Amino acid sequence: MPQLTQDLSVLVGAAFLEAGVEANYGVVQRSDRPDLAQFQCNGALAAAKAAKANPRAIAENVTARLKEDPRFAKVEIAGPGFINLTLTDQALTDHLRTFADDRRCGVPLRSPGQVVIIDFVGVNIAKAMHVGHLRSTIIGDCLQRLFRFAGDTVYSDVHFGDWGLQMGQLITEVERELPQLPYFDPAYSGPYPETSPVTTDDLEVLYPRASAACKADADRLNQARQATADLQTGRPGYRALWRHFQNVSIETVKRELASLGVHPDWWKGESDADPLVEPMVNDLQMRGVAVESEGALVVPIDQEGDKKEMPPLIVRKSDGGALYETTDLATIIDRVREVDPDQILYVVDQRQSDHFERVFRASRKAALNGKAHLEHVAFGTVNGTDGKPYKTRSGDSVKLFDLIAQAQDEARQRLDEQGIAGSYSSEERDAIANAVGLAAIKFADLTNYRTTNYIFDLVRFTRFEGETGPYLQYQAVRIKSLLRRAEEQGFAVAPVMVTSASERELALSLSRLPDVLAQAESRRAPNVLCDFAFELAQGFSRFYGEHHIMSEPVPEARGARLALCRMVLDQLTLVLGLLGITIPERM
Ligand code: ARG
Numbered sequence: 001m002p003q004l005t006q007d008l009s010v011l012v013g014a015a016f017l018e019a020g021v022e023a024n025y026g027v028v029q030r031s032d033r034p035d036l037a038q039f040q041c042n043g044a045l046a047a048a049k050a051a052k053a054n055p056r057a058i059a060e061n062v063t064a065r066l067k068e069d070p071r072f073a074k075v076e077i078a079g080p081g082f083i084n085l086t087l088t089d090q091a092l093t094d095h096l097r098t099f100a101d102d103r104r105c106g107v108p109l110r111s112p113g114q115v116v117i118i119d120f121v122g123v124n125i126a127k128a129m130h131v132g133h134l135r136s137t138i139i140g141d142c143l144q145r146l147f148r149f150a151g152d153t154v155y156s157d158v159h160f161g162d163w164g165l166q167m168g169q170l171i172t173e174v175e176r177e178l179p180q181l182p183y184f185d186p187a188y189s190g191p192y193p194e195t196s197p198v199t200t201d202d203l204e205v206l207y208p209r210a211s212a213a214c215k216a217d218a219d220r221l222n223q224a225r226q227a228t229a230d231l232q233t234g235r236p237g238y239r240a241l242w243r244h245f246q247n248v249s250i251e252t253v254k255r256e257l258a259s260l261g262v263h264p265d266w267w268k269g270e271s272d273a274d275p276l277v278e279p280m281v282n283d284l285q286m287r288g289v290a291v292e293s294e295g296a297l298v299v300p301i302d303q304e305g306d307k308k309e310m311p312p313l314i315v316r317k318s319d320g321g322a323l324y325e326t327t328d329l330a331t332i333i334d335r336v337r338e339v340d341p342d343q344i345l346y347v348v349d350q351r352q353s354d355h356f357e358r359v360f361r362a363s364r365k366a367a368l369n370g371k372a373h374l375e376h377v378a379f380g381t382v383n384g385t386d387g388k389p390y391k392t393r394s395g396d397s398v399k400l401f402d403l404i405a406q407a408q409d410e411a412r413q414r415l416d417e418q419g420i421a422g423s424y425s426s427e428e429r430d431a432i433a434n435a436v437g438l439a440a441i442k443f444a445d446l447t448n449y450r451t452t453n454y455i456f457d458l459v460r461f462t463r464f465e466g467e468t469g470p471y472l473q474y475q476a477v478r479i480k481s482l483l484r485r486a487e488e489q490g491f492a493v494a495p496v497m498v499t500s501a502s503e504r505e506l507a508l509s510l511s512r513l514p515d516v517l518a519q520a521e522s523r524r525a526p527n528v529l530c531d532f533a534f535e536l537a538q539g540f541s542r543f544y545g546e547h548h549i550m551s552e553p554v555p556e557a558r559g560a561r562l563a564l565c566r567m568v569l570d571q572l573t574l575v576l577g578l579l580g581i582t583i584p585e586r587m
Contacts, residue, residue: 003511004512010026011069012041012085015065016043019058025047026043027043030508037076038085038508039084039087044059044082055080056081063077063083066085089499092511093497096511096564105510105513106513107517109151113153114342115152115339115341116152116153116342116344118156119159119346120144121137121140122158122161123158123249124161125161126206128401129399132382133400134400134403134441135379135380139445139446140347146517146526146578150517155266156264157265157335158266160249160253160267160271161269161270162269169210169214169224170203178197181241183238192240198245203249246271260400276330280368281297284366293312299312300312313329313358328355328356328359333368335372344374349378349381377524384455387455407440407461410458411433414462424586435582435583438580439582442579442581443469444461450525450526467534472581473584476537476569494556496563496567501546506543509536513574526578526579529575536575
């Protein structure tokens with residue numbers, strides 16, 4: 001199904017051509033003034049400028065031809081030469097019918113699709129997932145759903161922080177606590193115990209303690225550095241202990257992500273890039289991309305026109321250790337070998353934008369990324385009502401698990417206040433509250449353009465009015481129950497029809513979906529989906545207020561409205577699904 005605005009652009013383009021002007025001036029868009037027209041074309045002005053002609057004359061020439069087309073109810077010129085267009089109800093009806101029963105709601109499937117890697121979550125071993133990981137997880141998950149729906153092959157990777165100094169800090173801290181364990185005995189040759197000596201809860205206590213100790217005490221820091229180097233060069237006991245850290249952490253993170261309904265494809269870590277670092281560095285040196293500088297090996301990345309200083313990227317420190325930047329470079333090699341992606345999107349806090357700028361420059365300079373477009377999909381912070389990053393009362397980061405639980409409690413309270421689901425079994429009520437809580441958090445996050453900071457306010461997020469996840473869920477559930485009742489009464493769905501103002505409005509919204517998805521995708525902007533879902537829900541409310549559906553006596557009219565209801569529900573379900581929001585069967 002061609003998109004309506006594209007369809008109209010072709011039509012208007014042909015009219016421009018007949019008027020002696022290039023067809024590409026005929027681009028049609030949604031009207032800025034829905035009170036005046038449904039669509040507009042501003043091309044006559046640009047065409048006139050290029051041809052040094054009178055825009056109104058061109059517009060008149062074009063509109064004269066368009067007026068002959070029976071699909072238009074109104075063709076008008078406004079101001080200096082804007083062309084305003086309004087379709088007949090029949091034309092809108094015909095258009096809706098082209099995708100009324102389409103499983104993809106009229107959205108074409110991209111073929112061939114691209115291969116896209118989404119680097120998201122970015123959690124580190126031994127640090128529990130907290131509110132800071134929420135945005136990467138939710139935005140990255142929405143993007144993976146969006147690209148998959150479009151037809152791409154997506155690999156999402158948590159890119160676990162499992163390498164580097166923190167690991168040495170943890171190893172030395174465990175050694176102080178439990179020195180008798182075999183991991184620390186250089187003479188011991190295995191096998192090592194199968195069960196982990198520590199849980200994730202232990203790690204969360206041990207890590208801050210170790211990190212503080214290393215800050216206060218240079219000896220401790222040196223020990224941690226040494227342990228890190230030994231781990232990285234493969235000391236068996238350290239490797240075995242570190243595997244335990246990895247396994248227990250992954251298990252916990254998996255559970256946390258699953259409770260958000262997020263399921264990454266890859267559980268790779270920074271450590272997976274490690275074997276590639278040494279050959280990469282040698283290769284860069286051989287090709288002259290990396291050069292020696294004060295005992296280190298660096299890739300100069302400054303470019304003409306740089307507004308700020310761009311120090312070279314260090315691929316090998318003078319002590320031989322690898323840095324975050326080096327790991328990210330080697331990870332690109334790993335990914336290119338693995339799936340040769342068309343794009344790699346890094347859904348990471350905007351405070352890391354310099355880091356990615358540096359890595360991308362070095363990668364391009366060394367031609368490591370193959371055909372892949374590299375992009376940092378940056379996002380802002382989640383703040384508390386004080387405008388500072390959201391913290392618990394005692395000043396700690398809020399754990400993700402607690403956050404989800406709080407949202408679900410708040411949702412339960414809202415359900416009680418509104419008398420929603422009051423008569424259901426406690427199991428069903430709990431399931432609804434959980435779904436509403438998640439919808440509240442996800443929608444509140446995604447509805448802000450990603451680089452905007454926002455204030456975490458569960459009371460506001462869980463409201464059933466306004467632009468919230470729960471409101472949209474509730475509207476979708478209402479349509480579901482309406483359709484269910486119609487079915488129970490034996491009311492058949494009939495071909496969709498547009499006859500009234502509110503139906504017209506809905507038809508125009510429904511026809512926008514392909515444009516909406518394309519825009520959300522190209523700007524990596526889930527908020528475009530949120531706005532659209534809200535537009536649909538509000539349009540539906542007006543329609544529902546204006547028309548009686550169940551009490552409509554004429555079967556064709558009733559069936560046509562039921563068809564419209566179903567189309568709205570299908571699109572709402574699709575769009576909320578892309579946002580990672582589920583719709584309960586009833587509420
Ligand atoms: N673990 C990192 C951090 O906590 C985020 C990783 C982001 N992804 C990447 N490829 N660098 O800051």
